[in-house]
Amino acid sequence: MLDTELKAQLAAYLERLQAPLTLIATLDATDASRDMRALLGDIVDAGAGRISLKDAGEAGVEPGSRLPSFRITRADADIGVEFAGLPLGHEFTSLVLALLHVGKHPPKLTEDDIARIKSLEGNGPDSELHFETFFSQSCQSCPDVVQSLNTMAALNPRIRHSAVDGAAFSDEMEERGVMAVPTVLLNGQPFGTGRMGMAEIIAKLDTGAGEKAAKAISEKAPFDVLVVGGGPAGAAAAIYAARKGIRTGVLAERFGGQVLDTLAIENFVSVSHTEGPQMATALEAHVADYEVDVMNLQRAEKLEKTDDGFRLTTASGATLQAKSVIVSTGARWRKMGVPGEDQYMTKGVAFCPHCDGPLFKGKRVAVIGGGNSGVEAAIDLAGIVGHVTLIEFDSQLRADEVLQAKLRSLPNVAIITSALTTEVLGDGSKVTGLVYEDRTTGEKHNVELEGIFVQIGLLPNTEWLKDSGVSLSPRGEIVIDDRGATSLPGVLAAGDATTVPYKQIIIAMGAGATASLSAFDHLIRTSAPVAQAQAA
Template identity: 60%
Template sequence: MAVLDQNMTAQLQQLLGNLREPVELRASLDDSDKSKQTEELLKEIEALHDLVSYSRTDENERRPSFEIARRDTDVGVHFAGLPLGHEFTSLVLALLQVGGHPVKISDEQAQQIRDIEGEFRFETYMSLSCQNCPDVVQALNAMSVINPNIHHIAIEGGAFQHEIEERDIKAVPTVYLNGDVFGQGRMTIEDFISKLDTGADAKAAEKLSAKDAFDVLVVGGGPAGVAASVYTARKGISTGLVADRIGGQVLDTMAIENFISMPYTEGPKLAAALDQHLHEYEIDVMKGQSVASIEDDGDLKKVTTETGATLRAKQLILATGARWRRMNVPGEEEYRNKGVTFCPHCDGPLFKGKKVAVIGGGNSGVEAAIDLAGVVGHVTVLEFLDTMRADEVLQRKLKSLPNVDIVMSAATTEVLGDGKAVTGLEYTDRESGETKKLDVEGVFVQIGLLPNTEFLDGVVELNERKEIVVDARGGTSDPAIFAAGDATTEPYKQIVVAEGSGATAALGAFDASIRV
């Protein structure tokens, strides 16, 4: 039976037309069903283009695994397991890039990667349902194509469960460098360059600081920030956008079914579309930068990043977004990524057949519990209040599942562990006052968001929740600063609302500028 469906086959065949160099697929296999599927996949790819050839070498101890290699060179990337699901794009990009299709990064970044000295052997553990993993896999694959001294293998955790257990991996993506843990969670090429090239941050800061002042500088790269940037650029004024990443919380969202005009999409796809839209206009996009402070500089606003860069603008639009709220109980931080996690889609497969808890009975918590119930052994949902806050349709689905328990009026007080991983949690029954213990190996925290506004104290007015107070035009207490999205007092934290508020703030800023 074919591994690729008709649509995937047609799409891949068209993309392989971009190959410039011969590509060899070298497999290491055994007699398992996974190996048979892998071989079938590689043969299907071989049949799609004359520049692709397949052979079985059995050189790698991990089986099934395969190398995509540029013939007669040291250029190549490795996959262990079947890179389908979210990783199919990683497979396609690896084929193209090893085959000579240019990596889509700046010439400056490519040169920085070439100049990195030393031998680096990266291993990335990922799951096929993880929306954060492809960014890491694709970044390291691209770097290994540009610099042959950088080696990378992407390992599908479900196919190599024994390694997940031996290395006690509780979150993906987890990246090892030369046998030691290098990092966890989403990382970009900018992040890897910064860590491997110790002078990269200083060089980037110097380059950013030399830029002329913008008419409008947008802080934040989520839906609100992108919408604001597009709207200001369309007005013909100089626009800059500074952000850690493009997409913001959207990147951590799996299924999106309420984005009007688009019945279904996924966070990473929407984030990629946002990034593409940015580049349709003359917007100076500065990624991999987090803002540390804002202050007045004469008639301008001076924005300083955590790397020490300084940017100036006549007006600012703050779209700093939000992050997952934490429980702030003993053990939570100690066991983060050791059983405590915030991403059920990413890390759920690591807890296959095990008992887990979901903290929070709102839409996010109930959706997480429903997804996890199909993977793990048992789910216990702990809700602080005495009533569920999730939509009724979600509650009905949750209550229909046989391996789910719901505990109401439960205040989580501590995450328990053995020093290496989570073993359980304690909670207080708020009605009886009794302390109870729950034996679980995973704790998925889904209790809402906190605005990213710590650096804005004294800059603009914040409410008691530390949200930026905005008016109907996105204006703040400072006439030169506007704001939009989840970081503001806008009550509805939705993607479509964030985009609308970004447009509103941009139009408000433009209107204010022409009335000066």
């Protein structure tokens, strides 16, 4: 199952096990079970005597509810970590970490986080929190969720987690109405869809966490520079500010920003290939090398000018004071804005073909948008689904010619131009089709399908700035000059939320550095930085 190099890497990791493990497998005679047995055999070999394998019947325990599946157990504790289907692709790392954490290798968490996880319980001290995560092997957003819940289950016996390969259990997904990954159920009920880190999961379970976090944030001393946004621009701005020795804070809804949703990155100079989640982790680690106060899971809601600088209010009700502000809130996927779109979001309407494409194997889907991202999505999906209909508003596709040529060569793709999508159709639980208007004739047409992938560009996250005095372009982008300055002195901006002409990671980083240096220049010309003033 695993190649020689991967086996060697796995063996090196498993040397860190501090307790022996037993894998309890629920298998039958199918090809899927044979593949799982081969994988588990490789794990046992790599464990070099630290890991054993037993069938559920042999172990005298109740079989898993899914075939094939396996549990990772330890003799001295009741551990609730289970995989149903093969955890390969992006989820192989999740498997390795689950083995290590159940095997008592300490996770990279603070003592406070570990204490919070161990204190979590269901509706009573003896009740369980049973999570089920549906993932796909090609989903780059899924590992964060799977790894977080596995780690929580390894630390707290009241938490159980089953990671389920959606492609292997497509009938169950359809029966339970799951049409996007990652989707998490808690005790059989919807808990969340999309990327979630451990902090977000804990915050959802600990109902008082938001209020406590808001109180702690409001009590913080004023910042010299407050960076709003934790993507590439925000990370670069924070690093450049901290290196100046001034008091720096970062307020982020999710550190990493849209990079977390990016699959392959092959144009970041000096790094020939990486993936978004890996880059986001590297950004966060680099920022952590400096004295930067990172406030995660916080969304900015209002910015006001004060006598001493600026006051920022968050959606949680926290307030922060700063002498200068750098806005790097990035952008998000643009929606079509038609009836049915929100109703069927994650029920057939999706944005990520890499994550959700495998869930539509053999089915009919549409891609909305004829730019590079839309055409690339259609090409990727054509190798998985039964048929792809690409719908473009303009009279011709806008993608690079080489991409168009590839798309037109595919036998299971139809291209419709001069078309305006006007409605998403469904049966109340899932997408059944869409309606588009022919812009040349005005006629409306129905297309029967099961999935719609929206690829029509980005929308800047700037709504919260509309009454701040910061000028926005007609597209909602923050208007900046060549120094990153906005119309409001002391407020700088960088990255995809601005009028910068090219939305690229490397450009965002450079813009973040520029804005940070400009903020420092503003500070030394208008007032002594907080850190220096306190030292005096």
